[in-house]
Amino acid sequence: MEVTIQNGSVVYYPAVEEGITWSTERKGSPGQLNFTVLKDKDLNFQEGNLVMLNVDGQGVFKGFVFTKKRNKGNTITVTAYDQLRYFKNKDTIQYKNITATELVKRIADDFKLNVGELEDTGSKITRIEENKTLFDIVQTALDLTLHNKEKMYVLYDDFGQLTLKNVESMKLDILIDDDTAEDFDYTSSIDGETYNKIKLSYENEKTGKRDIYIAQDSSNINSWGVLQYFETIDEKVNGKAKADALLQLYNRKTRSLTVKRVFGDARVRAGCSVPVHLSLGDMIVKNYMMVEKVKHSFNERDHWMDLILRGGGFIA
Incomplete structure (x- = not known):
């Protein structure tokens, strides 16, 4: 592992304490690098300076110093983010008949960000986004693309x-099982977004009455009690179809899975899919799962990952 910091034309190779961490999330957050350096008389760097992490000679992280933290000791703890940190900026953007790919190119040009491979999402979108973060603006376009093309980017x-990549092109051959993962946290619950009764209401101005649409699962009501979802709808919505669709979506337990201290692989980032084969007690997982969040921990002699996974009935 090698951390470099560049201040102007000067490149530093600081002495870094054990415990470098690199984290990514699938949406809404930049990649983050945390490390602690030993301060000496020659080391001089500032917020905004370029930071790079190389692992086994391969570039893993490239970003910028955003926070420096010091105490009485002779160390500086650094937090650096990659370019996605600038997607926290807010803006008002109006765009017409362009793809999410073209939207990302436009934002990158406006904010002077470097662009690599951007796959063509194909779906044309028209939107007005007011006072939204760039993260939210792009994610809305990607969500609409998922709805229109059934492809996730x-x-x-x-x-x-x-x-920008289709998740189907981000599959890795790293098996996560009882041998490669030290521990896991598995939770099943009906306490979150679980509903066995859907009730939709529409104020019908033509009849002067309130139209009610209900979809429910009597079996799960007997098992769990009534867990009701309620929403008001407008006349453009097919109430019965929406109620049935919401029941199909929410009428189940929610499951979450965090796998801890997996053998590290620097190719793993949020958005990748990895094969998982784990016995969780009440079920066995044996399929590809998407990495929603990953935290890499680098030490002198080892490299571990903590993963939050989704897919196959699991949510993040």
Whole structure:
């Protein structure tokens, strides 16, 4: 592992304490690098300076110093983010008949960000976004693309270049099982977004009455009690179809899975899919799962990952 910091034309190779961490999330957050350096008389760097992490000679992280933290000791703890940090900026954007790919290119040009491989999402979109973060603006376009094309795309920073890829092209051959993972946290619950009764209401101005649409699962009501979802709808919505669709979506337990201290692989980032084969007690997982969040921990002699996974009935 090698961390470099560049201040102007000067490149530093600081002495870094054990415990470097690199984290990514599938949406809404930049890649983050945390490390602690030993301060000496020659080391001089500032917020905004370029930071790079190389692992086994391969570029893993490229970003910028955003926070420096010091105490009485002779160390500086650094937090650096990749280019996606600038997607926290807010703006008002109006666009017409362009793809999410073209939207990312436009934003990158406006904010002077470096662009790498951007796959063509194909679906044309027209929107007005007012006072939204760039993260939210792009994610809305990607969500609409998912709805229109049934394809999911992930925006991330690949060593200093904005990259947009279909998740289907991000599968890895890293098996996560009882041998490669030290521990896991598995939770099943009906306490979150679980509903066995859907009730939709529409104020019908023509009849002067309130139209009610209900979909429910009597079996799960007997098992769990009534867990009701309620929403008001407008006349453009097919109430019965929406109620049935919401029941199909929410009438189940929610499950979450975090796998801890997996053997590290620097190719793993949020948005990748990995094969998982784990016995969780009440079920066995044996399929590809998407990495929603990953935290890499680098030490002198080892490299571990903590993963939050989704898919196959699991949510993040």
